[in-house]
Amino acid sequence: MTDAYLPVFDIPFPLRSSPHVSHAREINLERLRSHGMLATDEARAWYLNWDMAQLAGYGYPYADCDSLALGVDQMAFFFLFDDQFDGPLGRRPERVAAVCGKLIDVLFTPPQQRPRGASPLVSFFSSFWERSVRGMAPSWCARAAHNWEYYLATYVGEATDRVGGAVPAMEHFLQVRRGIAGTSNLMDYGERIGGFLVPPAVFHTPQLRMMRQVATDVPMLCNDVHSVAKEEPRGDVDNAVLVVQRERNLCRERALDHVRDIVMAQIEVFVALERQLPDVCSTLSLGDEDRHAVDRYVDAMKAWIRGYHQWETETHRYAAEATVPPQVPNYAEDLLHADGARPAGS
Incomplete structure (x- = not known):
C-alpha cells in the first residue's frame, strides 16, 4: 500500500469470511470470460x-x-463498470447518460425483449439481474431495481461534477456519492444472498432506516479515504476528503482524520440504535421468523461495514504502484462497446 498517511478505523464489529471464496472466484472468472471480458x-x-x-x-x-458467486459477480460489475469512466468517457455527461440508460433499461425490460449484441458489461449485467430476481418477492425486486437505477443514474452527476472541476458542497456530494458508491445495493443483496426478507413494517422503522443509512455511508466514507490519492489527480471531485478539506479549510491529514471521526461517530449511532430493536420488534408483535430476519439484517449490515474496510486495507486496487497516470485510461479493456474496439470516449 501507499506510504501516505491513512487514519486507522477501529471498527468494533467482528471480521468473518465465507469458506467458499476460492470456488466463487473461479465461477466469477468463467462468467466474466463468457461475456467477453478478461480477454x-x-x-x-x-x-x-x-x-x-x-x-x-x-x-x-x-x-x-x-x-456467494452472485455476490462476486456484483462486486465485479461495480468495479469494472466504475473504471470505464476513468478515461475520456467520464468527461462526457451526455455519453455517460446514454451508457447508463442502456443498463437502466435492463432493469425494466423482459429478457426476451432486450437487444442482442450488447456490450460485455451490459450483457453481464443482464445475466446478473436475471439471477438476482429469480425467486425473490416483488417488493424486493422493486426496491433493488430502484437502488440500481439510482446507482447507475448518478454517474451522470459525477461526470458533470468532473467537467465542472469544483469540489461540491457536502449535501450535493452526498446526493451523488451515495448513488455511485452502490452501498444501498449491498444492503439489498444482504437479504438476497442471505435468503431472508425483512418485513416492510420493520424495514421502514426510523431505527432500521437510520441504521441502514450508517451502513451505506460508512463504507463509502472509508473508501474515499483510501481512494482520494488515486482519484484527485484524475480530476474526480466527489470525494468526502476533498469536500471536508475545502469546507473546513483543513490540510489533507486533518481532513482524513475528520472523515475518520465522522465514521466512528456514525458507528456509535448504529450501535445505539441496535439496542432499540428488541423493543421495536415487541411493539410490532413480530413472530420468531420475522425477528430472526431483523437479526440477520443487522448482522449483514455489520458484515459489510467491517468487511469492506478490511478488504480496502488488503487489496492492490489502491496501492500506489497500481495507480496509472491521469492522462491514461484507468482500465485494461473497453467493456462498454459490443466490438470492444472503439475508445470509451467515442
Missing part, C-alpha cells in the same frame, strides 16, 4: 489484483457457494 493476460492480472471474491467473502460471510 488478455493484462486484464486478468489487473482484475485479480483487486480480489473481488475476497471482498464478497467478507461482505457476505453467511452465503452458500452459489449465492
